[in-house]
Amino acid sequence: MSTSRGTPPSISQTLPGFLPGDLGWHLGMILRGHQLAVAQSVAPVPGQVRGYQLLSTVVHRDPANQQALGSHLGIDRTVLTYLIDDLVEAQLVERIAAPSDRRARKIIATARGEKLLAELEVKVNAAEQELLTGLSDTQSAQLAGLISTLSANIHNAQPGANPCEAMDLLG
Template sequence: MSESLHVRNSPDAAPPGDLGWHLGMVLRGYQSRFEEAVEGMPAGIRGYQILSTVIHRDAPNQQALGSHLAIDRTVLTYLLDTLVDAGVVERVPAPSDRRARKIVATDKGRGMLAQYEERVAAAEADLLSGLEGAEADTLASLISRLAMDVHRSQPGASPCEAMDHLP
């Protein structure tokens, strides 16, 4: 018997199927805290995710940005319009293809993201407050690995669609 099956079949292990319920509850707790933390951000959670990706991941063009975030290009256009109107990002010609647009953060956008990152970090700390520091770090690391595995096996999967289908 494999080690993972042995552990899952121990008397204290949750029955198969409970993992989904647990993940759903954690996700709901995260979502409510995240929504509160980004209150006032132009375009809300999506605006935060876009601005964070623009600053931390440096997508080469608008299409790559949408692909990374699994946002439909039409929806992305509206979200970017909101962020441009708010003065936090701007569209510039992409260096690799002048027909494409690269999204870059303005100084105002960088400052705004720094403020919201503090709020999001506090919300995440609140969510994880029931765990010891090392446990929270381990959980974050393991979830990151699992998320990347899922992303590699289902590159077009949208986490937002999963949210829409929670019970």
Template sequence: MTPSPNPASGPSAGLLPGDLGWNLGMVLRGYQTRLEEAVDGMPGGVRGYQVLSTVGHRDPANQQALAAHLVIDRTVLTYLLDTLAEAEVVERIPDPADRRSRKIVATAHGRNLLERYESRVAAAEAELLEGLDAHDAATLSRLLSGLAMSVHRAQPNSSPCEAMDYLP
């Protein structure tokens, strides 16, 4: 019989099995609440913001690459893009590499919205982290980024949006 791990040693020192999940869930819930408030009024809400941010900063090659990056079902993405295009936030243009597919680009209005909403999201993130000193907040952000990339490499089709949808 394998002995139980000692909670006083290892990477989760002081945590009981399951505490990590509770802690991550609480932080995610706090983030979700603040993010929803920060993007209030954004066409498409949180997902609309994610699409606009991805288009504005990562320049995906086409609509399919955008769906893959965000791990959003193509049908759902189509409706979301319709909403964003109707609000003149993004536009679909022929993909220069493949005229049969569409590239999604931010309009001038969309770039202005992105700048405004990024300021609001940054403020929401700062509010969430205000219980930590600057060094600890930077360390947490760096560690979470590394852990997230590790999980993404192991489970490339996992959707962070779905994880938020299933929080208790």
């Protein structure tokens, strides 16, 4: 952040109620709490949180091909291939020829994958609600809106960013 003249902000221009670095600490704590709560909920999925995110993305966002899936999730294509292999072996997803380019592969959920995702979404929702205990419904809705806006802005500015790296660094 800089002022209109391009000079760095002073300590008096920091985020209200924050010292420099506080935002990162708070986000790290939230991420850690979410990671622990959700990891238990999605344990049946190969790759746990990454596998769950992949399955959810395939079902709810319908990416055009494997490359678009990896780009959306910010997962390296080598890691993505192994993760998809594990999900295929578990009969949760399958690879088909992409309708737009038969040389590319599209990942789709199997009936078993869709059923498991529906069951896990109930558990993930409960874990996330538990994480938000102490916030009113209005505060939860505000937080969800703000986080969505901020993450979309960051994703648009850094489309190749890997959100899984942040999770890995916590472990």
